[in-house]
Amino acid sequence: MDTSLVLRAQDGDEEAFASLCLGVGGRLHAVAHRILRDLDLAEDATQQALLAIWQDLPQLRDPARFEAWSYRLLVRACYAEGRRTRRWAPNLRLLPTDEQVATDSLSPVVDRDQLERGFRRLSIDHRAVVVLHHYLDMPLEKVAESLGIPIGTVRSRLHYAMRGLRAALDADARPRAREAAQ
Amino acid sequence: MSSDRDTTRIVRSWLDEGVTTLPDRVLDQVLDQLPATPQRRPWWQAWRKHLMSNTLKLAMAAGVFLLAVAIGFGLYFGPRQNVAAPPPEASPPEASPTAPTETGSPQPTAGASPRSLRGFTDGEHLPAGTYLTDTAFPLRLTFTVPDGWEKWEPASDALGVLTVDGGVEPHAGFALWIIDQVYRDPCDVRLGGPYDPGPTVDDLAEAFRTMYRHERSTPVEVSLAGHHGKYVEIALRDDCDDGQILWKTSLGAERENVGTGDKNQLWILDVDGTRLVVMAAHNDAATEAQRAQLIQMVESIQIEAQPGARPSPRSFANAPPEVALAPGTYVIDRMFPANVTFTVPAGWAHWGVTSDSAGVLKREGDPPDGAGFGFFIVDNVPGDACRKHLGLQDPPVGPTVDDLAAALVKLDGVESSTPIDVNFAGHEGKYLELTGPEDLSNCVDPSWWLTSDRSGRGIFGPSEQDRVWILDVEGTRVVFNVMHYPDTPASDLAELDSIIQSVRIEPTPRGGFEED
Numbered sequence: 271m272d273t274s275l276v277l278r279a280q281d282g283d284e285e286a287f288a289s290l291c292l293g294v295g296g297r298l299h300a301v302a303h304r305i306l307r308d309l310d311l312a313e314d315a316t317q318q319a320l321l322a323i324w325q326d327l328p329q330l331r332d333p334a335r336f337e338a339w340s341y342r343l344l345v346r347a348c349y350a351e352g353r354r355t356r357r358w359a360p361n362l363r364l365l366p367t368d369e370q371v372a373t374d375s376l377s378p379v380v381d382r383d384q385l386e387r388g389f390r391r392l393s394i395d396h397r398a399v400v401v402l403h404h405y406l407d408m409p410l411e412k413v414a415e416s417l418g419i420p421i422g423t424v425r426s427r428l429h430y431a432m433r434g435l436r437a438a439l440d441a442d443a444r445p446r447a448r449e450a451a452q
Numbered sequence: 453m454s455s456d457r458d459t460t461r462i463v464r465s466w467l468d469e470g471v472t473t474l475p476d477r478v479l480d481q482v483l484d485q486l487p488a489t490p491q492r493r494p495w496w497q498a499w500r501k502h503l504m505s506n507t508l509k510l511a512m513a514a515g516v517f518l519l520a521v522a523i524g525f526g527l528y529f530g531p532r533q534n535v536a537a538p539p540p541e542a543s544p545p546e547a548s549p550t551a552p553t554e555t556g557s558p559q560p561t562a563g564a565s566p567r568s569l570r571g572f573t574d575g576e577h578l579p580a581g582t583y584l585t586d587t588a589f590p591l592r593l594t595f596t597v598p599d600g601w602e603k604w605e606p607a608s609d610a611l612g613v614l615t616v617d618g619g620v621e622p623h624a625g626f627a628l629w630i631i632d633q634v635y636r637d638p639c640d641v642r643l644g645g646p647y648d649p650g651p652t653v654d655d656l657a658e659a660f661r662t663m664y665r666h667e668r669s670t671p672v673e674v675s676l677a678g679h680h681g682k683y684v685e686i687a688l689r690d691d692c693d694d695g696q697i698l699w700k701t702s703l704g705a706e707r708e709n710v711g712t713g714d715k716n717q718l719w720i721l722d723v724d725g726t727r728l729v730v731m732a733a734h735n736d737a738a739t740e741a742q743r744a745q746l747i748q749m750v751e752s753i754q755i756e757a758q759p760g761a762r763p764s765p766r767s768f769a770n771a772p773p774e775v776a777l778a779p780g781t782y783v784i785d786r787m788f789p790a791n792v793t794f795t796v797p798a799g800w801a802h803w804g805v806t807s808d809s810a811g812v813l814k815r816e817g818d819p820p821d822g823a824g825f826g827f828f829i830v831d832n833v834p835g836d837a838c839r840k841h842l843g844l845q846d847p848p849v850g851p852t853v854d855d856l857a858a859a860l861v862k863l864d865g866v867e868s869s870t871p872i873d874v875n876f877a878g879h880e881g882k883y884l885e886l887t888g889p890e891d892l893s894n895c896v897d898p899s900w901w902l903t904s905d906r907s908g909r910g911i912f913g914p915s916e917q918d919r920v921w922i923l924d925v926e927g928t929r930v931v932f933n934v935m936h937y938p939d940t941p942a943s944d945l946a947e948l949d950s951i952i953q954s955v956r957i958e959p960t961p962r963g964g965f966e967e968d
Binding site: 295321325 | 456458459460462463464466467468470471472473474475478479481482483485486487489490491697704706708804806
């Protein structure tokens, strides 16, 4: 990340901020989509996160930490978006979405469905740890820094989340194993 | 059974699916909102160091050195006055409005008219003198500033002066705040707040007293400039990871800590119904003279009568979602494309604000006795309120007030009244009432309408009763919606009526919120 852009944006330079958005927007959106599992919610969360980044940028003391810090604001936005849409403004998916359906390495559709269900049962906090670590390949220390939580909390959340996802996969595997035995 | 390695591999593969680019329209929406979205500037304005040339830094450093020599000389040989702040455990004396006389700085001429603070820009050096808060600050008062301080105004509800020494991180600050929210744990702003402490002087004093992990004194009664309140001291920890934030105003000004030895003396005053916080803060690098000047500025405060003063509305967008709002007046001043003000009593909770909706609920709006109200920018209406999955109305709802009123009347599966002309909050429009299905068991995502972000207004429960004002707010079609159930208590209905009476709706420039 170009820290000179961060410094200029901290001083209110909108063009510099636009360049920053171009640089990190895609990654933020990708992370939001994977946490929220919904394109519309992810767009809203990314938009809110980018505006929060703009607002709070002057308070970032170390420009080199911009990217890690931006993920923290994104996760906050995801958390807020997830809660907001729970009841008052239900997400009404009337139109077909542009979600991509992969056909590659994750071959069994049931795995995908089971993972989806298992993942949705996790809290946003747990999902965030899984996505930052397993999607962005962030080391756990960096995840802790990004989310502003202790490393021990990251480890326990990751352990809990992966145990849940593994249980979701196994729940699907058991009936298939029984069927195979019959 | 899957092994841990299998699970990790499958999860990673699954996470690789999905979008990786941000749609241009989202980025455009963000950039469009920047001009109307002020940045939150930290208390110590660390950003300023990036703007300052080395030459200027050297010049200022030299000036500070000379000033320090002069001050040191004056302190050593000159008469000393007792300007210490009141000890927190003792009852602080009535502060004197007498002008300060220490530190060798030029003093204002007795009886001279106060100077206008409005005439100085943020960060501009203030000549020694007495100044009037004739800015947009909600209270009119004067205070006397010695030489060596610059104006600080991050928002219209926070105003003060900072030392100019070094120009990088001021070592002391005197400021007037209208505090809206407090961080429970300034060391951990994510988990520790912010929250609304409540509207009174005692509420805020208690919030400071219970702040986590920092040294703070027991609040004591105090009187300053003829107004009563509480006095409290807070000394910040020096070992937090990030910049700590103690509190924020409704317009986004925040009090962030500064390095080592950040200490705060706070006078929380009730000024004709407005809660004013006078802050004298410094860190270990502040000189004795600067610390003395802080107290002199506090003592110099004179508060003018505030005819017709009333508290500024709080920012709705800043209130934490799904948490009960403190009773008071709120303004939806961000994201939503109209500037909406309303007043709520106790028990109503924030339920989010977006570019298309803002909601407040009681008992989460749940049947059988919940209630709520909200503001919407409606994009379309389902053909059938109970079966929205069958599609939207075709042709789509047009852009006018009448178009939407007609579409809601056509909505299948619900009862609707005949729309009538109405003028609400100064805006022409239509009013109608809707009653939802008695039995929702066979409905799929029952909904009144959709917003452009493809979310919308779901029907919360059986026999939900809705009042709907569709208003033309200078070209923007704003829907004000109030909902309840047959079993909603009469006291809540009365509160809703009071809320309806309090609603004010104004257009905002550029579809965003007004700049400060």
